[in-house]
Amino acid sequence: MKLKLLSAITAVLFLLLPVYTQAQTFAEQFKDDANVPLSYFLPGDVTYDESIPTPYEVLGFNIGEWHLRHDLGVRYLEAIAAASDRVTLHQYGRTHELRPLILLTITHPENQENIENIRERHVSLTNPQVSGNLDTSDMPAVVWLGYSVHGNEHSGANAALLSAYYYAAAQGIDDVLRETVILLDPSFNPDGQDRFVSWVNSHRNLNRLTADPRDREYNEPWPRSRTNHYWFDLNRDWMPLQHPESRGRLEMFHHWKPNVLTDHHEMGTNATYFFQPGIPSRNNPLTLERNFELTAKLAEYHAEYLDRFGQLYYTKESFDDFYVGKGSTYPDLNGTIGILFEQASSRGHIQESQHGLVPFPETIRNQFQTSLSTVSGTHALRTEFLDFLRTHYTQAITDARADAVRGYVFSAPHDPARIYHLLDILGRHQIQVYELGRNLSANDRNFEAGRDFIIPAEQPQYRLVRSLFETRTEFTDSLFYDVSTWSLPHAFNLNHAELGSRAFSSNLLGDAIDYENLSFPEGELIGGQSRYAYVFEWDGYYAPRALYDLQHSDVRTKVSNRSFTLPTTEGEREFAPGSIIVPVGIQDACSPEELFAKIRETARDNAISVYSVDTGLARGGIDLGSPSISTLQKPEVLLVTGNGVNVSEAGETWFQLDQRYNVPVTMVETDRFNSLDLSRYNTIVMPNGNYNGISQGARERLSSWISGGGVVIAYKGAASWLVRHDMASASFASRDSDDDNSPRAYADLASTRGAQVIGGSIFQTRLDLTHPLTYGYRNEHLSVFRNSTIFMEAPSNPYAAPIRYTDNPLISGYISSENLEMLPGTASVLVSGQGSGRVIMFADNPNFRAFWFGTNKLFANSLFFGSTISGASIER
Ligand SMILES: [Zn+2]
Secondary structure, eight states: OHHHHHHHHHHHHHHHSOHHHHHHHHHHHHHHOOOOOGGGTSOTTSOBOTTSOOHHHHHSSOBTTBOOOHHHHHHHHHHHHHHOTTEEEEEEEEOTTOOEEEEEEEOOHHHHTTHHHHHHHHHHTTOTTTGGGOOGGGOOEEEEEEEOSSTTOTHHHHHHHHHHHHHHHBSSOHHHHHHEEEEEESOSOHHHHHHHHHHHHHTOOSSSOOOOTTSGGGOOOTTOSSSOTTSOOGGGOTTTOOSHHHHHHHHHHHHHOOSEEEEEEEEOTTOOEEESOOOGGGSOTTSOHHHHHHHHHHHHHHHHHHHTTTOOOBOSSSOOSOOTTSTTTTGGGGTOEEEEEEEEOOSSSEEEETTEEEEHHHHHHHHHHHHHHHHHHHHHTHHHHHHHHHHHHHHHHHHHHHOSEEEEEEEOTTOHHHHHHHHHHHHHTTOOOEEEOSOEEETTEEEOTTTSEEEESOSTTHHHHHHHHOOOOOOSOSOOSSOSOOOHHHHTTOEEEEEETTTOOGGGEEEEOOGGGOOOOOOEEESSOOSSEEEEOSOSTTHHHHHHHHHHTTOOOEEESSOEEEEETTEEEEEOTTOEEEESTTOOSSOHHHHHHHHHHHHHHTTOEEEEESOSOOSEEOOTTOTTEEEOOOOOEEEEESTTBOHHHHHHHHHIIIIISOOOEEEEEHHHHTTOOGGGOSEEEEOSBOOTTOOHHHHHHHHHHHHTTOEEEEETHHHHHHHHTTSSOOOEEOOOOOOOOOOOOGGGHHHHHHTTOOOSEEEEEEEOTTSGGGTTOOSSEEEEEEOSOOEEOOOSSTTSOSEEEEEEEEEESOOOHHHHHHOTTOEEEEEEEETTEEEEEESSOTTGGGTOTTTHHHHHHHHHHGGGOOSOSOOO
């Protein structure tokens, strides 16, 4: 009762206050009493169906009063779906932490009865073979409202409930409901969301809120909650698709092929509000111009809705639509208008800013308003969007026919698992791939019919195919919000070639890949039970997982540093350096029968071929008792995390160990590291970071741990920290300082400096194929991904840098000419020795975003073979 009275008073107050002081007054009031009536958010020009539950009725608090837990949001949306014949709810997946991922379909009840037909007809617009016959004048437009992919950008996930309530309960909006289908995804990242909610709610004052930015509520601890469970930015995973959130979402995206998709974010507290269009010179060149025109048309609606509240906003000056793994860009390459929204964050319940107080409800209101403006604009421009979706796909066929590249062939002949993961990604993007129908030579490589693969450019997903397979070194802008390239043939280290019109012909296409039946390849044990040894090569992507699997069962394992030839049941076979040997006679953790069963299972599950051999006497190369064969130790891994450590690289390391190799990892914060006994670990991974928090005592302990035989795997800043503190040797080159003092325009400052950033580009390295860090590679060239300007000079010890940049290293992406000059001959990976230990330094990240399958093995080799590297250390 008291609540209702208050709401009424508040509502009256709003009507009386002039617009320019309204926000401030509301904020002051909110600070003392966080009860915000629903009327604060809702348009007052319609009435609301009382049979639809309000958020308060289900949650027990008002929107904006507390931060919303995901499970409560789901409970509310379930209640709406149960109460409204306009709304259905579908669970499309679960997060890593098993939170449900849901999508509401909201439309007129008459459409609901016919929804599958509406969907099928809509999706037919993307099929150029039939789309010409479709009349768009009576088709609903499809708009996807998507919220809070970053967990600590929480206004969107709360606005989602208001959008659902509005479209379920508002009366007099029949036209909109009849002519649009609204797909509402309340949270793209529930795991991150709940990490954030838990933090801010648990620090919230219960009576009077504090707006002081120094308060704990506004200062989350490392790793914060932008990311998902493994600390991945899900707004970079729309293309790599290595997480269940993105996989489920993308399936629904292609199930519906919406006309518009929104992506509601937050930015710094002192900012205003941003909506696209973004920076025009940084648009993805493969996106059709018409897409940007429609984005701009829609922007007029956002402006109109925000103008009513005196809300400041801007367009075109930040953010871009270049990297295809982002939520506002991926749609663009699929005929959908992707819209990025960025709201100044309260990052808690209310925070001081340059514009005065930023109360959480106000941020929610803005996101709700631009949800309304998006639906309203899409409805008003309905046929333009529908016609554009059709044009996008017919134009794709026309443009593909005019493209100099007509197809792409690729192979990874020794590694079926890597091919499987690539096909898995391509299938999820609805890209048509074929088995190669005839043998082919291209780009100095031989491709085999029946074994290798081919992608024709001419297909509805032409733009995406090109985006995923092309290399690009020319750009209209030298600044990028994110990476400037993501070429999959390089990320997957494939043998590959582009086919021009003379090389390509449709009779190269064999059977189409049947994605419905794509399954993980099974490996096998060749030759049955052995009385002597089992051997497997290191090419397979999951060979490291197989090795760890054996080590985990206390099976003794060895690695060969030379090649050898032995008889197998398939004839004589040469095993490459890096082959893993499991001698039968030296095991005491299991009987020969148990070992046989274990090996057979390991081979099958890890897509590798294991050979049974009956003798140690080689027909060529070394014998199996050779001193050139090293005994392996099971990695006991410590990952250093915490303040000053790069969250993404730490997360990528964790993901690689846990998800890909089944290796458990202990993660400690830098402050705990200071008092840690290191003796139970043999491998320490240090991601890029400043490590300022590590004490002198801890440095001394780390140094003697290395001398005693420990292996440190250190990326970028961690490598230079180790060098600075005398635990590793390396020289870091820096560019000669620019001594040009001639005056420059202040307006150019950001772009001149920004042009020297390497946001993410692909470079060629040359491998020393005899080095343990390159086992499993057969080609001396390897593409690596670089997103830093750390240059490690070639060492005086010629054996210490097994992976170096070639003389002409740029393969794809942006780099300034000054930086490019620095790169040739420098080391991508460098080994430094101290006592009997090793420090393996990476200038580049081998596990980038979990889709650089081609360089993951460099990390695996450091992990499993690091301690076997001898004589490679730099003289100290
Ligand atoms: Zn964001």
